[in-house]
Amino acid sequence: MKSKVNTAVFPVAGRGTRFLPATKAIPKEMLPIVDKPLIQYAVEEAVAAGATRLVFITHRSKGAIERHFQTNYELESILKDSGKEALLELLHETVPPGVRFYYVEQGEPLGLGHAVLCAKEVVGNEPFFVHLPDDLIRSDLGCLSELSEIYEETGASVIAVEPVPQERTSSYGVVDIDERSVLKQIVEKPDPKEAPSNLAVVGRYLLTPDIFDLLERTQRGAGGEIQLTDAIAELLPTQEITACRFSGIRYDCGNKYGYVTANLDLALEQEDIRAALQEHLKQL
Ligand code: UTP
Numbered sequence: 473m474k475s476k477v478n479t480a481v482f483p484v485a486g487r488g489t490r491f492l493p494a495t496k497a498i499p500k501e502m503l504p505i506v507d508k509p510l511i512q513y514a515v516e517e518a519v520a521a522g523a524t525r526l527v528f529i530t531h532r533s534k535g536a537i538e539r540h541f542q543t544n545y546e547l548e549s550i551l552k553d554s555g556k557e558a559l560l561e562l563l564h565e566t567v568p569p570g571v572r573f574y575y576v577e578q579g580e581p582l583g584l585g586h587a588v589l590c591a592k593e594v595v596g597n598e599p600f601f602v603h604l605p606d607d608l609i610r611s612d613l614g615c616l617s618e619l620s621e622i623y624e625e626t627g628a629s630v631i632a633v634e635p636v637p638q639e640r641t642s643s644y645g646v647v648d649i650d651e652r653s654v655l656k657q658i659v660e661k662p663d664p665k666e667a668p669s670n671l672a673v674v675g676r677y678l679l680t681p682d683i684f685d686l687l688e689r690t691q692r693g694a695g696g697e698i699q700l701t702d703a704i705a706e707l708l709p710t711q712e713i714t715a716c717r718f719s720g721i722r723y724d725c726g727n728k729y730g731y732v733t734a735n736l737d738l739a740l741e742q743e744d745i746r747a748a749l750q751e752h753l754k755q756l
Pocket of ligand 1: 483484485486487488489578581
């Protein structure tokens with residue numbers, strides 16, 4: 473029996489420049505999809521997959537993330553005194569029972585690989601999830617749970633992938649896989665003409681701890697950043713890494729189109745505003 477995956481790492485130290493000026497004072501991961509910040513969706517998905525240790529790779533400018541998961545005593549007492557029990561319950565639900573929060577500072581955003589390496593001491597010698605909160609995935613199964621199921625069979629790393637239009641490959645890590653979905657190759661941001669396929673890596677990984685030694689040796693790659701993709705490529709000769717074509721819909725909330733469509737789709741799921749919103753869309 474493979475050891476269960478207890479730890480989820482959330483790299484949240486990036487600058488979020490595509491959302492300026494919104495992200496000048498607010499972390500990108502705190503941007504709401506309707507009424508819940510991206511980071512809350514991320515935590516819920518990880519907890520549903522069995523994670524109890526939540527590790528945030530953060531930056532000093534991102535204190536709002538930590539505050540979101542702390543108790544706001546003043547607000548709670550106001551809600552209690554005014555009998556707003558449902559809202560009080562909503563506040564309590566932001567922190568799932570039985571989880572522990574860890575915050576590790578990434579002094580400078582040197583890339584996703586560097587952010588993951590910052591988690592080394594807290595993760596220890598265990599498999600762990602990496603969850604990028606700006607990739608919002610809506611699925612009944614839960615993307616991290618799907619990765620976990622595969623890991624229980626293989627005991628090796630698993631990464632989530634989805635097909636993208638060929639011309640978009642230069643924005644992603646791209647994989648080549650065999651008939652068993654085992655990775656043959658992975659490259660960061662390939663030119664569409666040279667991409668080995670159109671299967672793009674999205675923001676969910678289940679990694680074994682041997683990735684850390686490789687990350688320590690990884691040099692700056694595409695965009696001058698320490699790329700997680702490059703370390704995964706180094707892991708390939710020693711490990712059968714599986715690509716998982718997860719179910720559900722992914723919204724890339726790191727860009728405006730994905731963010732707006734996520735808001736629209738999730739707003740249409742909310743009963744109190746659905747009818748009015750549909751009416752408004754008809755008018756458009
Ligand atoms: P992105 O490149 O999508 O995020 O990184 P960004 O750099 O914040 O956004 P833009 O491009 O400037 O708009 C994917 C994820 O990895 C984290 C980011 O916070 C985001 O969640 N990240 C990236 C780090 O934690 N550290 C880094 O050095 C780089």
